[in-house]
Amino acid sequence: MLQLGQLDRTDDRPPYRQIAALLREAIDLGALAPGEKLPSETALTQHFGVARMTVRHAILELRGEGLVAAEHGRGVFVRAMPPVRRLASDRFARKHRAGSDGKAAFLVEAEKAGYTADVDQLRIFRDKASEGVAERLRLPLGSELVVRERRYLANGRPIEIATSYLPAVIAGGTAIEEPDPGPGGIYARVEEVGHQLTRFTEEVGARMPSPNERKTLELGASVPVLTVVRTAFDAADVAVEVCDTVKVASAYKLEYDFPAR
């Protein structure tokens, strides 16, 4: 049974922060393991001799930090931290596509780093180009696009949402419109139809997630996301794909290497 300390009335921190600190400590020290259930709000209320709202306030703070997640009707549970993925800027090098037996790059990388990887919530559909996408693909507003949405998971926890936009004139009718795009992924298919990829640009930002993203990525209240918008160019410097990704910030480190010129 978990042993927690008591409030210190001489401490100048308000009780709810002290309670949050005690729980945080228990989590950091492993007294509360990932996946484990915290004492119920009622139990904490009695233990500390405070009102339920005070306990809730403390738990709200931990939820905000992404340390715990509440499940309605079940309890509050310690969240497992996803492993950190380091994304080097050569991750789309052709060599990585070659030897991977047709497995998606994400799965290969997971295997090496020792975590299980999954892709789900795959949606493929046609849509008209919005302003941002049209501009990056250098297409007229409203051009026909093939859109691939998917969610990536590591150790069963969602860590990234990705949406790819490709001009329908390039991707239409290819395996890119199939749930399984085949060996080497969609970039291999793009190259097969005559667009050899030569360079990428990425725009990186960070912000708080929208309520929708928060839900899809199963995020706490104040866990930020990294946004990466990648544009792929072929040998003729034609933009062939825009990939908009929203990543759980705590699960990623991006690495770039560039010359001083």
Next chain:
Amino acid sequence: MLQLGQLDRTDDRPPYRQIAALLREAIDLGALAPGEKLPSETALTQHFGVARMTVRHAILELRGEGLVAAEHGRGVFVRAMPPVRRLASDRFARKHRAGSDGKAAFLVEAEKAGYTADVDQLRIFRDKASEGVAERLRLPLGSELVVRERRYLANGRPIEIATSYLPAVIAGGTAIEEPDPGPGGIYARVEEVGHQLTRFTEEVGARMPSPNERKTLELGASVPVLTVVRTAFDAADVAVEVCDTVKVASAYKLEYDFPAR
């Protein structure tokens, strides 16, 4: 005077979310301009006919999104968004150092983009290399370093903290140890002592700021920061500088360009 809608009791969203949505809308539409004060909690309580805790809950949500900031004893204010700086990966190209009349790159860029820029809280001192820095500079732990800390401001608002670490054997005794490193900045000085810069690596991440960073960057409760750790290499592939920066996420977009190989 601000006109807000009323609650819709048939709406299945809870009242506090509806109130948050109404306020968010007012901010998005500009009915509540940046810097402007929201109606007080008491006023909102009366307007919507709910308890104060319900209004507070709504405002807490907006604070979580970084849209507003509460100031104890004054009120709740719409946060002003600092101008967005786009940092391209060629921003350290030598050409940018050449024509700038000795002005720091940051100031030149600000002039072009139409905002005022300042640098303050400059601190220069010697220190021993910590683990992370020593590893990146490929030096023994505890090696002597020249450290330059500074804070960048745009339109008077702090947007970035930067700390540069250079081996004392390279930077010691040069203008790098002076408050004003001279035309072209510290990279020009590094090249003058025989280390021509050839490439950089950057590691990008995002997280919530520490209380200290929150204070220095004058951030609200839940505004994330971008962390960029840049390492500069010379022609002999010797690491000559590590620059650790913490940037207000909403003020930055990082741009990278890399080949597919």
Next chain:
DNA sequence: CACGCCTAGTCGTCCGTACGAGGAGCCGGT
């Protein structure tokens, strides 16, 4: 044995109240 119902436990939301602490402005004393 399978299924649905019921109940206890849990979190989500909301009410009303109370006091403390920080900020700003009025206002009188000096």
Next chain:
DNA sequence: ACCGGCTCCTCGTACGGACGACTAGGCGTG
């Protein structure tokens, strides 16, 4: 004119009570 205190308004924190919604597990019925 200056300064200090007072008061009012603001947000921060806390109390206790109430009901709703969701989950899980026991229990009875078919």
